[in-house]
Amino acid sequence: MQATTVRYQVRPMDVGDISQVMEIERESFLNMWPTTAFKRELKHNRLARYLVAVEQREGAEEAVAPLAESEPKEEPVPPVHLGRWLGELKRLFGSEEEVEASREPIVGFVGIWLTLDEAHIVTIAVRESHRGRGIGELLLIAAIALATLNDQDIVTLEVRASNQAAQALYEKYGFKKVGVRHRYYSDNHEDAVIMTTDSIHAAPYRELCQRLRQEHRERCGDYELNFY
């Protein structure tokens, strides 16, 4: 994988991002989610958190607070609670018409459902032209960090049996194959492999993530995680 100095920001998905997210969806999945499904998820599913990775425009790098040179000891702490409240108000009351289409270049997205103790990754995809640059890994790093902040114990997902690239990504982050849902996908009746982490709060898992995040930052450059 090639090293790059381009920096990315991960932030919550908004209704204005959906047109770009649909472009990525179209080139990533046989069975696409319709626009309405994303709108419903963003507006009405209280368990759901959707994040997008945004490529920083050239010259805009100074606007993003740089992270410390060395790997932070703890998972990122979200900004002040005011940001969370504003985000919630926007989710609840912002009409679609009020939200302008996002003009920032979105290069990937991930969707996570947070339950009592188990975070479930429901979707993850990277723009085809941007694959192989560490963005899928960045989105997974963000999903695990979000799960950690929300006191989830494990992270789970389902992946097509034939999707070797995605399985390699998950295995890198300690996901293990724990079961199969036979003929799970309606388009081609392919099996789904169920993959799950150990406890994300256990020391060995935290150490694995810290090491991988450090390596990712050295290889792919700095990024900012903003969950609210």
Ligand SMILES: CC(C)(COP(=O)(O)OP(=O)(O)OC[C@H]1O[C@@H](n2cnc3c(N)ncnc32)[C@H](O)[C@@H]1OP(=O)(O)O)[C@@H](O)C(=O)NCCC(=O)NCCS
């Ligand atoms: C799966 C996907 C999200 C990976 O995103 P990406 O940005 O290309 O992946 P990264 O560059 O971050 O790679 C991270 C790791 O993933 C694995 N990986 C990524 N592409 C791979 C490939 N073509 N073959 C094998 N492993 C691959 C490797 O383990 C890699 O780590 P490494 O660089 O140390 O080898 C991307 O291929 C995608 O959007 N696919 C279509 C949608 C999809 O299948 N989503 C998964 C649904 S479960």
